[in-house]
């Protein structure tokens with residue numbers, strides 16, 4: 040598994056400090072991040088592939104600095120947003136997945152076609168390959184957004200609330216997809232059932248790490264913190 044080191048990280052948007060003193064080494068295959076609205080989870084997640092740069096400290100992915108070596112880190116770390124509409128850029132399902140491989144000069148057109156066919160098949164999108172991407176259901180759109188990242192074979196998949204817009208059936212589909220991945224997964228979620236049995240969950244409270252341990256300890260801590 041890759042090693043993600045978050046060293047002395049703080050972040051401020053203007054004058055507003057939203058993360059303080061975050062030190063974490065993440066080596067587990069499955070890492071959950073929980074916390075109240077506005078606690079800083081998305082900011083932390085976005086730092087893992089350089090979408091947000093820390094104002095203090097640094098984030099290293101297998102030794103590469105996510106702020107300084109952004110392009111290299113983004114090749115290693117795929118990022119899934121809560122709203123797949125924000126991530127779908129091409130007219131058809133197949134074109135959207137192909138678009139992710141546009142810069143891969145090391146792959147022939149045949150290789151690319153094979154990789155695209157493979158993910159479309161794996162995520163039940165093959166029958167929709169030539170359909171307009173924006174006509175898919177919300178669940179299928181999220182699967183497409185994830186497929187378009189996974190076709191690049193990242194070492195880490197960071198997902199920021201990927202089931203927020205989905206019904207229970209499609210949430211379970213995404214949950215099964217994440218469970219089946221060989222890659223390291225870092226998942227920000229309010230859907231605590233997704234984290235059942237996970238070896239590492241970090242609870243962020245007002246920009247600081249409030250609890251860190253297996254889901255069996257941290258999820259009950261977070262429920263108590265929220266008075267739930």
Ligand SMILES: Nc1ncnc2c1ncn2[C@@H]1O[C@H](COP(=O)(O)OP(=O)(O)OP(=O)(O)O)[C@@H](O)[C@H]1O
Pocket residue numbers: 052057074075076077078079080081082083
């Ligand atoms: N681009 C931005 N500019 C200014 N403030 C921001 C920006 N992004 C986030 N914030 C603020 O930073 C704080 C932390 O936001 P963040 O999105 O990291 O929290 P979160 O824990 O992911 O919240 P949620 O569960 O609601 O998604 C919030 O108060 C938010 O309003």
